[in-house]
Amino acid sequence: MSATETERPQAVYALGHTPEEYERLRMQARVWEAGTGRLLDQIGLGPGASCLDAGCGPGETMRMMAERVGPAGRVLGIDADASLGSLALAMLHGAGHRQCAFQAHDVTAGEPIPGTPFDLVYARLLLFHLPQRAEVLARLWEAVAPGGYLLVQDYDLRSVSTLPELDSVAEVGRVITGAFGAAGADVSAGTRLPQLFAQAGAGTPDGTDVTGRIEPLATGRVLLERVMHSLLPAALAHGVTTEAGSAAALAALDRDASRFGDHQMLWPLLIGAWKQKEQA
Numbered sequence: 346m347s348a349t350e351t352e353r354p355q356a357v358y359a360l361g362h363t364p365e366e367y368e369r370l371r372m373q374a375r376v377w378e379a380g381t382g383r384l385l386d387q388i389g390l391g392p393g394a395s396c397l398d399a400g401c402g403p404g405e406t407m408r409m410m411a412e413r414v415g416p417a418g419r420v421l422g423i424d425a426d427a428s429l430g431s432l433a434l435a436m437l438h439g440a441g442h443r444q445c446a447f448q449a450h451d452v453t454a455g456e457p458i459p460g461t462p463f464d465l466v467y468a469r470l471l472l473f474h475l476p477q478r479a480e481v482l483a484r485l486w487e488a489v490a491p492g493g494y495l496l497v498q499d500y501d502l503r504s505v506s507t508l509p510e511l512d513s514v515a516e517v518g519r520v521i522t523g524a525f526g527a528a529g530a531d532v533s534a535g536t537r538l539p540q541l542f543a544q545a546g547a548g549t550p551d552g553t554d555v556t557g558r559i560e561p562l563a564t565g566r567v568l569l570e571r572v573m574h575s576l577l578p579a580a581l582a583h584g585v586t587t588e589a590g591s592a593a594a595l596a597a598l599d600r601d602a603s604r605f606g607d608h609q610m611l612w613p614l615l616i617g618a619w620k621q622k623e624q625a
């Protein structure tokens with residue numbers, strides 16, 4: 346094993362696998378639905394196409410793909426979390442999207458992506474978490490059919506803030522960023538997508554997109570609290586905060602959200618990049 350490999354952080358998924366985290370993922374997916382739908386339409390996803398959603402989570406993007414490809418299309422979701430995948434598939438089949446399938450698959454395991462090739466290979470908020478993001482992206486690029494598309498959306502967390510600034514939001518942001526970083530995530534993965542595409546052998550993206558959201562702290566606080574809650578085991582394990590420190594930070598956020606609920610909070614930016622593969 347090389348020095349780089351031994352120094353590389355372990356890929357432990359920092360957000361965990363609790364029912365509360367699954368619900369947070371569904372809430373987050375609803376927030377970004379329009380921003381993702383716009384890109385699916387921009388690349389012309391239409392009836393009969395085959396799609397892969399890598400790191401599909403609760404299956405909300407699979408639903409948007411199924412609505413566009415129709416019954417003649419094919420939508421495969423893969424995720425390392427088989428329980429979440431089963432819930433996603435039950436939701437999709439319950440809604441009548443029988444063209445959807447799920448397969449448990451760890452994209453870092455070095456095994457071939459199942460069901461290749463696809464007209465669209467998509468991943469949202471997956472590469473962010475993976476220290477091996479360039480290798481994984483290269484494997485996803487290989488899974489694209491000639492003439493098909495690779496489309497990725499990922500966060501840049503540096504935008505998270507309120508205006509005027511608040512120490513409580515900055516402290517919660519510090520813990521979130523620190524815990525993700527300690528677990529091997531790249532909190533600026535979204536902005537690095539063009540470089541990642543090049544490293545993965547896909548070349549320069551054909552296009553990029555930035556989607557954002559602001560909302561009053563009175564409601565935006567929910568994002569910070571839920572992410573902090575899901576990340577707490579990782580934050581404690583890596584010494585980014587303590588039980589007492591995290592409780593104090595959340596209490597301060599609670600006080601500020603009551604006093605300054607009208608301060609506007611900027612969410613992470615959701616950055617997209619896409620590339621069409623040459624026809625054979």
Ligand SMILES: C[S@@+](CC[C@H](N)C(=O)[O-])C[C@H]1O[C@@H](n2cnc3c(N)ncnc32)[C@H](O)[C@@H]1O
Binds near residue numbers: 406471
């Ligand atoms: C933040 S969630 C995003 C879910 C979904 N793409 C969305 O945007 O709603 C990240 C997902 O990636 C999955 N994941 C993390 N590491 C993975 C790996 N090594 N292989 C496959 N899936 C992974 C997690 O289980 C989780 O469902």
